[in-house]
Amino acid sequence: MQRVTNCILINNEQILLIKKPRRGWYAIPGGKMEQNETIKEAAIREFREETALHVKEPKLAGAFTFSIFSEKKIKEEWMMFTFISENYHGQLTDYCKEGDLEWVPLNQIHTLPMAEGDLKIFQHILTSKEVLYGSFSYTADDELLDYRLDWDKDI
């Protein structure tokens, strides 16, 4: 069971994304949790490792279950915790081993090549301050088979 955390950093109406060499898809900076970390500690550490920036007070924006199907059975399952922050300090690195870092205007996110589920996550997270819960089913080949999204309403 992998656990992944990442963080959407918003600054000047732009989001910092990584353009990954594989397929040229854009992704939110982040990576695998380490043992004993809280999800927030992991999100801050991973963001710093990939961008050299220290995000300040990231807040949880979404918690997602990913099921990877093969021959109609779940072969792998992982969790992703997506944070959001509008503050950081530090200087953006020139080199990120995961891909090219790029500030993308908020209104262009939907035009970028990325995993289909990520686009749906962005649609909700950028328009709501509530935590989004989701479950995504993918093939091993990154094809979205099915998904459910649910978000907090006021009680």
Add this chain to the structure above:
Amino acid sequence: MQRVTNCILINNEQILLIKKPRRGWYAIPGGKMEQNETIKEAAIREFREETALHVKEPKLAGAFTFSIFSEKKIKEEWMMFTFISENYHGQLTDYCKEGDLEWVPLNQIHTLPMAEGDLKIFQHILTSKEVLYGSFSYTADDELLDYRLDWDKDI
């Protein structure tokens, strides 16, 4: 990697807890996530299975990493997602196979026997509306070795 979800249901200044036969410790109703579930779906399902009550619009109150140590090494790790709700429908079951269900007044929670970490979680969750992030290290014998807690601040 186990993933556990539970829900603190508050009604009339009381919380619904389970007094478990083992040690007589009190616990928040909940249990293991199933494949493909979102953490919220799992919290609602587990609560219903144990209490027959359907919690309405539970909100995530805490996300916790648990590390179980043996001979100074992490032998097991799991995640716990704790929700909170103040609304439900349905009729409380007479029988819960996990233990005795009991409405406990909020101001008596701190007097109950329970895992040391759970008490710390209650202290924070009942006094803050922000998501709490934590990491707890336990022995296999439920002795709390160490913990860190962190909660969202306004950015």
